[in-house]
Amino acid sequence: MEKVANNRGNQRLLFRLEDPLTARFGSPFFAALPESPGVYFFTGDAERLLYIGQSANLRARLGSYRHVAPGRHPKRSLRLVAGIRRIEWELCDSPLHAIERERELLLERRPPFNRAGVWIGPPWWLSGEPGPGSLRLHLSRAPGEIGPLSTSFRYLLGPLARGVVRTMMPALPIHAYPHGLSRATVPLSLTLPLPDPALAWRLVSGFAGGDTGPLLGLLEALPVPASEALAEFWAEEAQSLTSYVYRQVPLPPASQAIPEVPPKIRLITADLF
Known part of the structure; x- marks a missing residue:
């Protein structure tokens, strides 16, 4: 009986290693996320912004990060998930508004784990x-x-x-x-x-x-x-x-395309500590 208990404990440990976000934030946090469009933010140690994304359904999108695992996802995604210490999100009026808001914030903040959208390259x-x-x-x-x-x-x-x-x-x-x-x-x-x-x-x-x-x-x-x-x-x-939106012409220069970001945005935050 003792051996079985130890095996179960090991199984729980393996599951936690494969699902670090649930281990850090807890299942109730993900179950309570809004099923609304919005932009989300992942922050790491020393308040360093790691990644910005958007979704028409924040609960579904943020919940999907719990299933990032070796062999199924790129090493870049594994490093991102391992470094997340805080999750924030900003609700948007519509999926299209979320896409546009993400575009503005990516060009302004340029998080290190974002590859697309952080600079305006050739089309x-x-x-x-x-x-x-x-x-x-x-x-x-x-x-x-x-x-x-x-x-x-x-x-x-x-x-x-x-x-x-x-x-x-x-x-x-x-x-x-x-x-x-x-x-x-x-x-x-x-x-x-x-x-x-x-x-x-x-x-x-x-x-x-x-x-x-x-x-x-x-x-x-x-x-x-x-x-x-x-x-x-x-x-x-x-x-x-x-999430795809067709743009018929190349994006204009950042100085023309990005309106001034409001000094205060309404964020809902989940802290690890």
Whole structure:
């Protein structure tokens, strides 16, 4: 009996190591988060701002960070979660307001764990070549078919390509997806073997150009995977796609684009200590 108790204790310890945020803040904290749009802030030691994000549903998005684990997420995400000491959020009137608020704050604060949106770089253009049995996608700085697209589109290409593959081949296991799609940041050129490349390109090009409804609708209609890990993975992918807003022209210089930030913003805070 004593051996069983020790094993259970070890199991609890392993779970805590895999879920540091629940261990730090407690399950009631995550259950009480608002299901509202907003911007969230992760702060580390010495009051250092680590990361800014936004979501149409703060409870779902912040809760997803509890499941960041080795082997399923990049080392950068693991380091971020390990360093979080305080969580704050600012409620917004709508998902679009949250997206715009995040854009303003990223350019102003430039947190170290944010890669997209902290500077205004040259835009991207997306091109596609539907062929017999495959669709080739190419993202380039040179003018192409669709663009100019914002700098952050570079990090959306992976969720977009994976989403199209999933809608067209829902029974295909994720480990059998085309080479390169398993990376957090996929290659700039991708070849996707698909049963209907022309339809796939219409979904991709329409989404990139701002018509996000067809692809999001197809994804939403798919059954939730039986695996909890896969369900969480696809929920995070859907969150990335849902947050996309097409910008027809490159973002203007920060001095023109960012209004003065109010001296006081209403933040709701959870402190670790």
